[in-house]
Amino acid sequence: MTQINWGMIGAGDVTEVKSGPAFSKVSGSNLVAVMRRNAEKAADYAKRHGINRWYDDAHxxxxxxxxxxxxxxxxxxxxELYTLAALAAGKPVYVEKPMALDAASCHRMQMAAEQAGVKLTxxxxxxxxxxxxxxxxxxxAGAIGRPLLAELKFHQRPLSAETIREPKMQWRLNPALSGGGLFHDLAPHQLDLMLHFFGKAVQSQGFARNQLHQYNADDAVSGQACFENGLLFSGSWMFNAPADTDRCLITGTDGVLAFSVFSGEAIVLDREQERLSFSFDPLPHVQQPMIAAVVDYFRGERDNPCSPADGVEVLxxxxxxTRNKQAWPAFQP
Known part of the structure; x- marks a missing residue:
């Protein structure tokens, strides 16, 4: 496979800038077909993005x-449904995060890719x-010595009633469609980075609650994990907080590394008598570096940049x- 000709299933808002245009900006790659269940919207997306063909049927x-x-x-x-269909057709797949609704579904996708001998990222x-x-x-490089503790805090103010009614938000807040609430939409990015940095987690546990009862999904999650390298992880996700916070601190034997996952704040490295800061410009298409890596992988030029096993571990x-659930009283102001 020398030229990757992509077909995109799903053409919602997330693909308008973050991913869609990047497929035709990467060398050896081109987005040639798009599918959306609404034929009018599929045709409109294809026209606006200069895509040759559009469908209203994924198969x-x-x-x-x-x-x-x-x-x-x-x-x-x-x-899972579309991944299995594509694998059965012998076509490699790049699937959005979270990989599926739960780890069991992810595992079935992983096994299907292995049995078919078809690539999945x-x-x-x-x-x-x-x-x-x-x-x-x-x-x-050992900039903070041996990493010992990672503390992640991601807090957001409650959603407004108007935002909750938006179609692009409603599916995210419907556990049957998303797997959970905003935690399931955002935490995969953060947890995958922990796995990318530190390897496999050998034990994980936590609690999830719907505290404000604005919608039918949890709005608060707390989780802890221990990694194979001995590092301890602690994370909290609140979507009912009085102020926004996006911060991760990694403490090692020789220093501390601080960064954000979504807000793009400068990376700060603190060591004895030294503080270093690293800043990066925003990317026009946030998925373009990964798409370039996936294209190289599909062409046999590198290893898998994010394997199905990685996706299973995140879920x-x-x-x-989130398994430990129970009824929780609604907040009374």
Whole structure:
């Protein structure tokens, strides 16, 4: 496979800038077909982005002879269905995060890829961005010595009633479609980075609660994990907080590394009598570095930038963090 001709299943807002245009900006790659269940919107997307063909049926796109790779950008409830169909057609797959609704579904996708002998990559795209590549470079070089503790805090103010009613938000807040609430939409990025930096987690546990009862998904999650290298992880996700926070601190034997996952704040390295800061410009298309890596992988020029096993591990941690549920009184102001 020398030229990757992509077919994209799902053409929602997330693909307008973050991913869609990047497929035709990467060398050896081109987005040639797009699918959306609403035919009018599929045709409009194709016209605006200069895409040759559009479909309102995913299986028709998968069976398009001019498509030799599939990008799945639908809500998580259909990731397994479309991934299995594409693998059965012998076409490699790049599937959005979270990989699926739960770890069991992810594992079935992993096994299907292995049995079919067809490549499957998960869109944990931050691991290929220069910002996070720098963090991994610092950790691997021993900039803070041996990493001992990672503390992640991601807090956001409650959603407004108007935002909750938006269609692009409603599916995210519907556990049947997304797997959970905003935690399931955002935490995969953060947890994948922990796995990318530190390797496999050997034990995970946590609690999840719906505290404000604004919608039917949890709005608060707390999770802890122990990694194979001995590092301890602690994370809290609050979508009912009085102020926004996006910070991760990694403490090692010789220093501390601080960074954000979504807000793009400068990476700060604190060591004895030394403070270093590293800043990066925002990317026009946040997925472009990962798409370039996936294209190289599909062409046989490098290893998998994010394997199905990685996707399974992320969902296994998320399942462990959210499995402990119980009724929780609504907040009374």
């Amino acid at each position: 028709a796109l998968i069976n398009d002879a001019g498509v030799n790779a599939i990008y799945i950008a639908t809500p998580p409830d259909t990731h 998960i869109a944990h795209y931050r691991r290929e961005q220069p910002y996070f590549s720098k963090i991994k470079e610092l950790l691997d 296994a941690m998320m399942d462990a963090f």
